[in-house]
Every structure is written in C-alpha cells, then in structure tokens.
Amino acid sequence: MSLLQGKKVIIIGDRDGIPGPAIEECVKSAGAEVIFSSTECFV
Amino acid sequence: MNSVIKGASYILAFTPDMVMHNGTTQTTERQVNPESEYLKKLEEHLRTYEQVVKYPPNQAYIGNVTPEELAKIEQPWHDKEIEGATRYGKYGEIMPQDEFICLMQMCDVFDLVKLEKNFVAETKQNLEKHPLVGKDLMDRLKEGEEVELIKKLVEEEHSEPLYHNKVLVGCVKRAHDLDVNLSAHVIHENLTSKATNVLAIMNLIAKNDIKKEEIDYVIDCSEEACGDMNQRGGGNFAKACAEVAGLVNSTGSDVRGFCAAPTHALIVAASLVKAGTYKNVIVSAGGCTAKLGMNGKDHVKKGLPILEDVLGGFAVLISENDGVNPEIRVDLVGKHMVGTGSSPQAVITSLVTQSLDKVGMKITDIDKYSVEMQNPDITKPAGAGDVPAANYKMIGALAVKRGDIERTELATFADKHGMVGWAPTQGHIPSGVPYIGFGRQDILDEKIKNAMIIGKGSLFLGRMTNLFDGVSFVIEKNKGKTEEKGTVSEEQIKGLIAEALKNFATNLLSE
Numbered sequence: 001m002s003l004l005q006g007k008k009v010i011i012i013g014d015r016d017g018i019p020g021p022a023i024e025e026c027v028k029s030a031g032a033e034v035i036f037s038s039t040e041c042f043v
Numbered sequence: 044m045n046s047v048i049k050g051a052s053y054i055l056a057f058t059p060d061m062v063m064h065n066g067t068t069q070t071t072e073r074q075v076n077p078e079s080e081y082l083k084k085l086e087e088h089l090r091t092y093e094q095v096v097k098y099p100p101n102q103a104y105i106g107n108v109t110p111e112e113l114a115k116i117e118q119p120w121h122d123k124e125i126e127g128a129t130r131y132g133k134y135g136e137i138m139p140q141d142e143f144i145c146l147m148q149m150c151d152v153f154d155l156v157k158l159e160k161n162f163v164a165e166t167k168q169n170l171e172k173h174p175l176v177g178k179d180l181m182d183r184l185k186e187g188e189e190v191e192l193i194k195k196l197v198e199e200e201h202s203e204p205l206y207h208n209k210v211l212v213g214c215v216k217r218a219h220d221l222d223v224n225l226s227a228h229v230i231h232e233n234l235t236s237k238a239t240n241v242l243a244i245m246n247l248i249a250k251n252d253i254k255k256e257e258i259d260y261v262i263d264c265s266e267e268a269c270g271d272m273n274q275r276g277g278g279n280f281a282k283a284c285a286e287v288a289g290l291v292n293s294t295g296s297d298v299r300g301f302c303a304a305p306t307h308a309l310i311v312a313a314s315l316v317k318a319g320t321y322k323n324v325i326v327s328a329g330g331c332t333a334k335l336g337m338n339g340k341d342h343v344k345k346g347l348p349i350l351e352d353v354l355g356g357f358a359v360l361i362s363e364n365d366g367v368n369p370e371i372r373v374d375l376v377g378k379h380m381v382g383t384g385s386s387p388q389a390v391i392t393s394l395v396t397q398s399l400d401k402v403g404m405k406i407t408d409i410d411k412y413s414v415e416m417q418n419p420d421i422t423k424p425a426g427a428g429d430v431p432a433a434n435y436k437m438i439g440a441l442a443v444k445r446g447d448i449e450r451t452e453l454a455t456f457a458d459k460h461g462m463v464g465w466a467p468t469q470g471h472i473p474s475g476v477p478y479i480g481f482g483r484q485d486i487l488d489e490k491i492k493n494a495m496i497i498g499k500g501s502l503f504l505g506r507m508t509n510l511f512d513g514v515s516f517v518i519e520k521n522k523g524k525t526e527e528k529g530t531v532s533e534e535q536i537k538g539l540i541a542e543a544l545k546n547f548a549t550n551l552l553s554e
Contacts, residue, residue, distance in 0.1 A: 015501050015511055016415060016430050019385040039385075039511065041302075041501035042427035043417045043468050 050251030105132030160187025240329030261295035306498025330354030366524030413478035
C-alpha cells in the first residue's frame with residue numbers, strides 16, 4: 001500500500017521547482033486526498 | 044529583416060529608509076507585531092551606500108563585473124567587496140538615496156512630492172555633478188518646504204513620509220481624498236517605479252549612440268498599476284517616463300505579465316520593429332518598493348545584512364537591423380500555453396525546445412540561457428535555493444531526456460550554458476533581461492553565437508488564474524546586412540513577356 005494512501009495532503013508548490021498542480025497529480029495517483037494546494041513564488 | 048538589440052542599461056537605487064517604511068515584509072510586521080524582535084534588529088542590519096556599491100552582484104548588475112568574473116568569487120558574496128568599485132558602470136549606475144528622492148520630485152508632475160528645503164539644498168550640489176542630470180531636470184527640482192509643513196502633511200493629511208538616514212526629509216501627498224488608487228502609498232510606489240525607469244532610460248540614451256528624438260515608442264514592463272478608482276490599471280507609465288526623459292517623438296504603452304513581462308515586451312518590441320511599425324523601441328521598467336527587504340526576516344535571523352536594499356531598473360533599445368548588433372529571432376519564440384500543463388517537463392519543453400525543434404536545433408546549440416537570474420546570496424539564506432541553478436538543472440535534465448547530452452554531462456551543463464545569478468529580487472528585474480547587456484557584448488565579441496532569454500511569471504499571485512506563465516526568444520549573431528530581395532515590377536514583367544514574344548515571333552519567321 002502506498003505511503004500516501006488515505007492521507008490528507010497539504011501542498012505548497014514552488015514556481016521554480018515543482019508547482020502545486022504537478023504535485024497534486026502525483027499524490028492523487030498515490031491515493032491521497034488533497035485538501036489544499038497552491039503554488040508560491042519565493043522570489 | 045530581424046530587429047536588433049542596439050543597447051541596454053541597468054541601474055540601481057539604494058533606498059535603505061524605504062526598506063524600513065515601504066517594504067511589505069516590514070509594513071506588514073509593523074501592523075501585525077509592532078514590538079517584534081525583527082523590527083528592533085532590522086536597522087542594525089542595513090548596509091551603507093559604500094558597501095552596496097562594492098557588493099559584487101551589484102557591480103555585475105551595472106556591468107562592471109561580468110557573470111564569469113562573479114562566478115569566480117566564492118559565495119557568499121555579502122562579505123566580499125570589489126576593489127576599486129565605482130558608482131558608475133558600463134551599463135548604468137547605483138544612485139544614492141538622497142539623489143533618488145530628488146529624482147522622484149523631478150518625475151512628479153502633479154506637485155505631490157514635497158521636500159525639506161535644507162535637504163534639497165544639500166542634495167542639489169551632488170545632483171549638479173551628475174553627468175546625466177541636465178538643466179531640464181534640475182529645473183524640475185523645487186526649492187523646498189519648511190519641515191513643519193511636511194510633518195503636518197504626514198500627520199494630518201495622510202502623506203507618505205520620505206526619510207533619509209532616519210530623518211524626515213519630505214513626503215508624497217495623496218492625489219485624492221477618497222480614491223484608494225490615488226492614495227499617498229500608491230503614488231509613492233508608482234513614482235519610485237517611474238523614477239527608476241527614467242534613470243534607466245537616461246543611462247540607455249547616454250551610454251549608447253542614440254538621440255532622444257529617434258525613439259518612436261516605449262514599452263514599460265514593470266509590475267505596478269497606475270490609474271484612479273475608475274481604471275485601477277489605466278496605465279501608461281511608458282509615456283509618462285518618456286516625457287521626463289525628453290523622448291519628444293515617442294509615445295508608448297505598458298505590457299504586464301508579472302515577472303515575465305520584460306520578455307513579453309521584448310518580443311512585442313522586436314515584432315513592431317521587424318514589421319516596420321516603429322524604428323526604435325525602448326523596453327524599460329522601474330523597480331518595486333514593496334519587495335525591499337522581502338526576505339529580511341531570514342537575513343536578520345542568520346546575522347546577514349539586509350541584501351534587498353536596492354530598487355532595480357533597466358532599459359533595452361530594439362532597433363532596425365544595422366548589420367552589426369545581435370538579431371532577435373521572433374520566429375524562435377517559446378510560450379507556455381493555457382493547455383501546456385504544470386509539470387516541470389511540460390514547462391521546460393514549452394519554453395525551450397518548442398522553438399528549437401522548429402529549426403532542428405538541440406538544447407546544446409544555444410550557447411547561453413538567461414533564466415531567472417536572482418542573486419543566490421539573497422535567496423539561499425531565505426530557503427528559496429539557487430533559482431538560476433534550479434532552472435539550469437531542469438533544462439539540463441530535459442537535454443538528457445532528449446539525448447542532447449549524456450547523463451554524465453548534466454553536472455557541467457549549468458557551467459557551460461548557464462550563469463550565476465546577480466540581479467536583485469525585484470520580480471520582473473531578474474527575469475531573463477539581466478543578461479541582455481552582457482549577451483549583446485558576448486555576441487559582438489564572438490564569445491558566443493547565440494542566447495535564449497526566458498521570462499517566467501507567477502500569474503496565480505493575482506488570483507485570476509491558477510496558471511503560471513513563461514515566454515522565451517533567441518538572440519543571435521547578426522548575419523550582416525543583406526539586400527532585401529525586391530519584387531519584380533509590372534514594367535519588368537511586361538518587358539520580359541515582350542522579349543519572349545519577340546523571340547517566339549522571330550523563331551516562327553525563321554522557320
């Protein structure tokens with residue numbers, strides 16, 4: 001079973017790294033529930 | 044024919060008191076936690092003007108230190124100094140705060156900037172020595188007011204105070220009693236952007252062989268908005284800046300797109316010139332007070348100086364092809380589209396390889412990539428990492444995936460095709476454009492044959508879309524002036540037909 005199966009996940013993505021929607025797709029496919037997702041600009 | 048990059052300028056304005064009073068990290072902290080340790084300690088961490096001038100990335104920004112030379116200086120850079128560093132550089136200058144405050148008044152045409160008379164008298168002496176501040180600008184500087192009037196305007200009339208060395212030396216008045224878009228805060232922010240933009244344009248004109256009268260059009264690509272309550276982003280910083288800079292034959296408009304705006308604007312300018320609409324277009328932008336001291340909390344926590352203590356500005360001149368300067372390939376434009384998606388692979392593909400594939404080029408066929416050129420000295424201690432390095436890793440990874448380089452070459456990809464970052468974290472200022480000046484020179488000196496300029500924008504910050512944005516274009520060595528292939532005139536066609544018929548008739552007769 002996936003580490004993230006059934007877990008609730010808060011995502012903060014990085015514009016110059018991995019953005020929120022991309023992480024969202026990954027964790028959803030691993031069975032997690034996304035309760036918050038955003039992309040931030042750290043510069 | 045492709046348009047060319049005829050010149051570029053880069054300026055900084057050192058504004059330590061604005062870090063304290065106008066940077067959003069500090070203004071927010073003052074509202075939320077006025078007794079915070081950060082605010083108490085902040086002042087001790089501010090640098091002097093001399094330190095700011097000697098700071099290696101700042102010397103790189105104004106063109107006195109090349110990216111290659113900067114890379115040789117061991118990081119961190121905040122404790123290093125450039126020997127013999129000067130205020131004026133190959134591409135621009137670093138203006139001290141007192142002169143900059145006066146420049147703000149010179150850029151104010153609505154009598155909103157009030158300055159204390161002794162402050163004006165002292166600063167005027169320095170400004171008179173400034174090589175680019177002529178009589179036309181000096182005449183815009185007023186004699187000044189009594190300090191009591193300025194105090195009254197700040198305390199009773201909602202004016203934004205202007206400090207120099209912690210002393211109240213002036214204020215920016217609100218431009219309307221009720222309209223929030225004309226509040227003193229907004230006017231102050233817009234005038235700082237305008238003044239830094241004007242300073243960049245003045246340097247561009249002075250340091251390149253250009254006459255003010257030859258400029259047809261200006262595109263401002265900063266991140267501020269000017270307008271009143273009925274049109275918050277009505278705009279045209281561009282024309283307002285052109286007016287103060289004396290570009291009498293110019294009009295202009297603003298291009299917005301967060302940090303990606305300069306790259307968008309350069310593509311627009313290059314296309315306008317190539318189409319023959321205008322001959323000489325300036326793309327320029329001023330700086331942003333809100334971002335001063337943006338990562339200050341982390342810098343103070345780590346015992347570092349406040350490194351975000353300068354406003355940035357730049358200007359680039361796009362002109363008709365002169366057969367010498369680097370050409371802008373508007374046919375090699377990359378764009379992140381609505382349907383592109385957000386995975387790093389999709390983003391880099393859209394920005395880098397989409398255009399290269401059109402002409403069968405590999406990632407390694409581009410000599411230099413100018414990405415988000417933020418100074419890592421600022422971002423690393425704040426936990427944001429080395430932004431240019433992160434961008435080069437992504438481009439390098441795609442190059443491996445496509446088979447353009449071997450996996451073992453990934454480690455050296457950034458050294459060969461990238462650079463260290465040197466630009467202040469002023470949003471649009473570090474995005475793609477910092478290398479235009481150096482890149483133009485590197486191409487002219489035949490150190491490189493081409494470069495790709497990439498701009499990225501965080502559209503999601505405006506809460507109108509979750510999307511990010513990015514565009515790119517390629518600049519390359521000028522192919523030299525070639526004669527435009529003219530079309531054959533009607534007269535010539537008639538002549539050719541007549542000649543052919545005559546030959547035909549002669550042949551028939553001879554048979």
